[in-house]
Amino acid sequence: MAIIQFPKDLKWGTATASYQIEGAAYEDGRGLSIWDTFSHTPGKVINGDTGDVACDSYHRYEEDIELMKELGIDVYRFSVSWPRIYPKGRGEINPKGLEFYHKFVDKLLENGIEPMCTLYHWDLPQALQDEGGWNNRETIDAFVTYAETMFREFSGKIKSWITLNEPWCTSFLSNYEGAHAPGNTDLQLATNISHHLLLAHGKAVKKYREMGLDGEIGYAPNTTWLEPFSNRQEDIDASRREVAWYLEWFMDPVFKGEYPQFMVDWFEKKGVTLPIQEGDLEEIKQPIDFMGINYYTGRVCRYKEDNGLFDSEYVDLRYDLTDIGWPIYPDGFYSVLSYITERYGKVPIYITENGSCYNEEPVDGRVKDEGRIEYLKQHLTALNRAMDSGVNIKGYLTWSLMDNFEWAEGYSMRFGIVFVDFNTLERTKKDSFYWYKNFLNAKWFEA
């Protein structure tokens, strides 16, 4: 057995998001988000689950922070509910919204935990969606105003900012696949939104720099890896197209100031063009301090003529699956990190999400989530391997601190190292919580 050891200066933590944990959806002046609308639309979320209550962290955040303190984390990634700050997306500010996040951040700081704040984790104010949402370039301006408000309000308290979480999910999953809010299925619309999101990111970074704030700012694309089924060029090309949909499409504009031409050409064959205006690419290409990488799974992919968006199909090589049906593929984690470093250089990277879905419930007060512990070991081993290969890792945050509203899967899919009983809201530390706690204390484990 090998000993997997990490440098002492790495930052370790956990991650959550506002709509998934807060609840209090109609409290203290919060405005509606597109996820309130979507989750209350019959058929969109399993079991008709909504984020109305979620983990009730709006009221129970002190208990949550006690759990983080016991865990011994350095950093906690959370997101701010935009409609709690700007109930209509712009215009009047809700003071109770700001008050909540000040109390929350102050409590984190009192407990020696660094706040890492995601400004946009999918809960777009419904009032902005009613005006076209991210397809409307005016939403970009509203986002920058919201970001500026948060930068100014929390200057000195929050020093680690993430503009956007998973723009691929916000654009293509939500507006082409239709699986997430607002549930459109239009490739041109989704492509427009992907560009406007990158523009919003770049403009927010530019505003952050203009304000001369002390801290760091980045964004958090979601990633996956597609391994070609064979060394046939058609399989290699099909895999490249799908990987580029998640990686290069959202990373080349930020690091190279251009979209990957082979993908632009591919979309043009589908009748889809990018709504790039003069100066957009310069705005997007603002230097960032780090990239957040979210990784869960990867697959094997091969060419299949006229199949799907990229003439491709997944090949089932019978990898073990987590309870949400995603293959356990730690080599893909290594491949993603190596590829990013090869293409963009030694960009500082936080792993802002990595975790697994296992739905065990407590038996006699204990949750034996051995699969989650094994997933953590495999992926931390892959992370260690990537660091050995020169990938510039600054930290790792597991998804998630606790079971929460897993979007279209509702509360049926559990990613937490803390179990949440959604009837009583009681929290129960899982075996993985204790494993992660011991690991954070030692910074090594036996693979």
Ligand SMILES: CCOCCOc1ccc(-c2cn(C[C@@H]3NC[C@@H](O)[C@H]3O)nn2)cc1
């Ligand atoms: C028809 C095709 O559509 C099928 C569903 O396709 C996907 C793809 C990807 C996901 C997905 C979910 N997560 C975890 C979240 N990351 C952010 C945080 O909020 C976690 O809850 N990452 N990716 C879900 C669904």
